[in-house]
Amino acid sequence: MPRTFSPLAENQVNIPARGEVWVFLIEIDHASLSDPIRLVNNDETLVVNGLVYLPVGVQVAIPDENPDELPQVQMAITDVDRAILTKLRDIPTQNVDRPTVSTRLVLTATPESVEAGPFVLDLLQHTRDRSTLKLTLGTDNIVRRPFPAYDVLPQFFSSLF
Numbered sequence: 722m723p724r725t726f727s728p729l730a731e732n733q734v735n736i737p738a739r740g741e742v743w744v745f746l747i748e749i750d751h752a753s754l755s756d757p758i759r760l761v762n763n764d765e766t767l768v769v770n771g772l773v774y775l776p777v778g779v780q781v782a783i784p785d786e787n788p789d790e791l792p793q794v795q796m797a798i799t800d801v802d803r804a805i806l807t808k809l810r811d812i813p814t815q816n817v818d819r820p821t822v823s824t825r826l827v828l829t830a831t832p833e834s835v836e837a838g839p840f841v842l843d844l845l846q847h848t849r850d851r852s853t854l855k856l857t858l859g860t861d862n863i864v865r866r867p868f869p870a871y872d873v874l875p876q877f878f879s880s881l882f
Contacts, residue, residue: 727834742829743836746774747798749844751812751820758805760798769832777801793859794842796822801854809847809854820844822858 746769750757761767762779778799784792812820825838842858849855873881 727828727831727836744827744829744832745779746825746827746832747779748823749809749820750823752818753812754808758808760805763829767829767832769827775802775805791859793845793857796856796858798854798856801849806849806854809849812844822856 742763744761744763744767746767747760747762748757749760759772759774760777760779761774763774763776765776767774767776780797780799782795782797784794786792820843822842822844823838824840824842825835827833827835843860844856845859846857847854875881
């Protein structure tokens with residue numbers, strides 16, 4: 722399915738010397754956080770609809786298309802503030818209540834206009850050192866869920882028996 726972009730984004734894609742910068746807006750959200758952690762892969766702070774996105778460096782490794790396993794995205798975020806690392810340390814990544822990571826692609830000239838996304842994935846695992854945060858993003862493994870979800874018993878489904 723073809724993706725539709727705004728006229729400004731189409732012009733930026735088609736001209737050789739691009740004047741605008743494409744950035745990813747990243748939000749890490751969880752019930753235990755009062756506000757989501759908002760990051761942008763840019764060298765300066767970006768304000769979008771009154772929300773402040775802090776500048777960080779982002780590297781993303783797209784997974785291979787292996788039919789035998791669910792894809793997982795590896796994201797490395799550099800120059801992370803210590804306060805953000807402290808917030809993430811206390812967030813659980815168990816199966817029941819995982820944090821979500823939402824990513825949107827925007828132009829810095831019109832950050833309110835989302836060109837692609839939001840792409841929402843679960844935060845499966847995170848590791849950190851002094852200034853780098855490594856995230857493993859993916860989805861719930863629905864293949865291993867029991868099907869049907871309910872037991873088909875005569876007392877519940879009498880018309881089947």
